Amino acid sequence: MNVARQNRLNSLAAHGALILYTVIALFPVFVIVINSFKTRKAIFREPLALPDAESFSLIGYETVLKQGDFFLYFQNSMIVTVGSLFFILLFGAMAAFALAEYRFKGNTLMGLYLALGIMIPIRIGTVAILEMMVQTGLVNTLWALILVYTAQGLPLAVFILSEFMRQVSDDLKNAGRIDGLSEYRIFFRLVLPLVRPAMATVAVFNMIPIWNDLWFPLILAPSEEVKTLTLGSQVFIGQFVTDWNAVLSALSLAILPVMALYVVFSRQLIRGITSGAVK
Amino acid sequence: MPEQQTKAKFRWHIVVFLAPAVMVYTAVMIYPLFNTLRLSLFTEVDQSRVFVGLENFRTLFGNTLWSTQFWNALGNNFWFFLVHMLVQNPIGVALAAILSHPKLRFAGFYRSAIFIPTILSFVIVGFAWKLILSPIWGIAPGLLDAVGLKSLYAPWLGKEAYALTTLSLVSVWQFVGIPMMLIYAALLSIPDEILEAAEVDGVTGFAAFWKIKLPLILPSIGIISILTFVANFNAFDLIYAAQGALAGPDFSTDILGTFMYRTFFGFQLQLGDPHMGSTIASAMFAIILIGVCLYLFGIQSRMRRYQF
Structure with missing residues (x-):
């Protein structure tokens, strides 16, 4: 019984550590992407808020695609x-x-x-x-x-x-x-x-x-x-360094293709690693 | 009889198999490498190339205008490397150790998520962190405020004392996925019998990691260290994306890669000089060579390779 409890504690700690690091790893990407969909005012007023009906804007993407x-x-x-x-x-x-x-x-x-x-x-x-x-x-x-x-x-x-x-x-x-x-x-x-x-x-x-x-x-x-x-x-x-909408949108657009590639190849990568391990 | 056969028949297929790789590799990598070393012995006078022997090196190390920049870049580069060794690799090993636990759920999700920064380009990473740490936007001070540490905030990238460490940590954030994945693969390749035998002897959990797994993955850690060394000593992109070719503030984030770029290509008032660029490249080559030799003869030869 003691062992079982110990195990649960261990697994809780493991998940805690992993979740913490996952948040650290994803936070910057998340912030960039959500803010790219907001108006300039909203970007500065509430940088961590998700875009809502009022603050939603595609102005940055328009600039990027035009320029x-x-x-x-x-x-x-x-x-x-x-x-x-x-x-x-x-x-x-x-x-x-x-x-x-x-x-x-x-x-x-x-x-x-x-x-x-x-x-x-x-x-x-x-x-x-x-x-x-x-x-x-x-x-x-x-x-x-x-x-x-x-x-x-x-x-x-x-x-x-x-x-x-x-x-x-x-x-x-x-x-x-x-x-x-x-x-x-x-x-x-x-x-x-x-x-x-x-x-x-x-x-x-x-x-x-x-x-x-x-x-x-x-x-x-x-x-x-x-x-x-x-x-x-x-x-x-x-x-465009002073045009925050454009910069954030450009960053998001640059992230997009790599993420798409990653979704495709991450399975390959893991298969490669595990089959290498199992031999 | 078989001997006669091999003598009589030249095995052309070996040449065919080897030729494309050897040709591309020699023409685009090895030849330019030696040509760069050679160019460091020349200089340009009246638009023609003149042999000057080791004069360029004398300028680089003897002329204070050059040598202060060089030693500054080299010192910064060592600090950059040290931060990676002390932060990136331990975190990578720790994450891999947790992930490799056989009963852990969602391991695939964590692994994929933590690897995401590694796939992003330096441009994205550099600018994203520049924005997040910027005092104008206020995300970093806001977050610190939320945990009551607002007084700790400083515009880190703009301060000479912090900029290099900050960028090193950004680079660590980006590349932690690589040691994690390599160590993870190494941990998975440890046969179950060894771990079961240890379990029978009562060695589990942390003890099993320190006493059994860690010694078995030491060769992988060695490889990761030397990969980090080489990658750090020709790093360029992150500094260039975040701070520009001048590696500001006041050259405090200048490393060998940016120094070579500036010298070779020129920037603002400074004219590009391929020969001094080659000279710096040769110095970088020497440093990397020394590091690699230290690893090969000092560390790797002492490590036992375990065959499963």
């Missing part, structure tokens, strides 16, 4: 993120398979070479990257960003995926070889489907930094037609 090209920014961000993820996963999985599956001269060395980039941030090379992009005419194109993010994501992708690929049973692959499958087919048909959870994890961990990056869009692609959503909202907010 900023958020659909274009969104599209650019989408192209860059999806494109980079595609190349990271494809190239990363191929290289990981080569390192995990075959014994060849220089295997370890190649693994170490590719792993260097896990610890060394690509930003260190920005000066030379910009110079290269200017020389190749890629500056102010989305390709510049896709290339940089692919290079940035590959090392960790190769590392994680090769760990997982080592666990794929040799019997399965050898059975495939006996059946006459080529090495390429073994990779695409047998191994890739088995490491899907790991691929999802890699995708999720890369997606967030790519979508949110401000540094490379600012340096490599600052012109209007290739602005990403992150850079676009940064510039917009900088210009």
Whole structure:
């Protein structure tokens, strides 16, 4: 009986701590979003109140949609993120398979070479990257960003995926070889489907930094037609800094797509983590 | 016989599998990295590049105009990192430990909710906190007033003494989800047999966490620490979004990333200088390299890896 009570107390404390932290985590987002639907007066008078019939206003959103090209920014961000993820996963999985599956001269060395980039941030090379992009005419194109993010994501992708690929049973692959499958087919048909959870994890961990990056869009692609959503909202907010309605609405609009993405991929992430744990 | 076969046939598929990744990685990451290190040995005279050896480094460390800025940025960066290590990672571990309790209800909800700040961009986070902490809007003073601590309020982001710590804590708020998720995954991967064996021996609850789980997740904590180190020492976005490239007030939030950006790109009256930018980038590279080596040879090699 004592144990049961102890357990209930423990679980109460656990929920208390978690609820507290959840409130801390969500409070700023909540405040920004509710205030974006209010009149300027109401924003300042009662910042914590929900918008009601009197204080409801969409003036901020009107300004944002009139002044900023958020659909274009969104599209650019989408192209860059999806494109980079595609190349990271494809190239990363191929290289990981080569390192995990075959014994060849220089295997370890190649693994170490590719792993260097896990610890060394690509930003260190920005000066030379910009110079290269200017020389190749890629500056102010989305390709510049896709290339940089692919290079940035590959090392960790190769590392994680090769760990997982080592666990794929040799019997399965050898059975495939006996059946006459080529090495390429073994990779695409047998191994890739088995490491899907790991691929999802890699995708999720890369997606967030790519979508949110401000540094490379600012340096490599600052012109209007290739602005990403992150850079676009940064510039917009900088210009409208005294228009609180517009700033709050722009922030809410920037939150929206990431939240939508998150709802879609959070299940993938958790599945990736748990299947990694259960093996 | 098998040996002959491998000698006779060159395995082209290995090259095909490796080539795309190695090429992109080499061309866009490794080559520019070394090229940046090389550029730090040059300077521009009359629109042409001139080799000057270590002159740029002498300017960076010897010229007080540069060196005070550099040491200021480096010191701020260390403080930024320290706050993350002391606040973000312990909270992350604690949350993961609570979440990993097998009978906890709504664990999925908590986990998803606490991870939300991590997915937001620095721009959103920087501005949102700037607004919330702003004395004009009055949310922060209002909230403090509600718990009777109004006297504690100060416009933190505008005060030299507090701005950096405030921004570090904002960054902690944003990224606590990452250590939480990684530790959570590590905790789940501890086999039940070990915990059951401990339970049979009477080790449960807190004792089980300290004596059994924590030692088993130490490698993960090590990895998180080095990830935090690297991320902090090339941080830029949050400071830039919240305080601009001048990292105000009076450079009190300047870290290496913003310092390099200002130098490389120029800002207001200062002209951009790619060669000094490369010099700062090289210094950052050295710092990160030292940190990573300390981790690899000092910490990781001493840790035992548990195989389940």
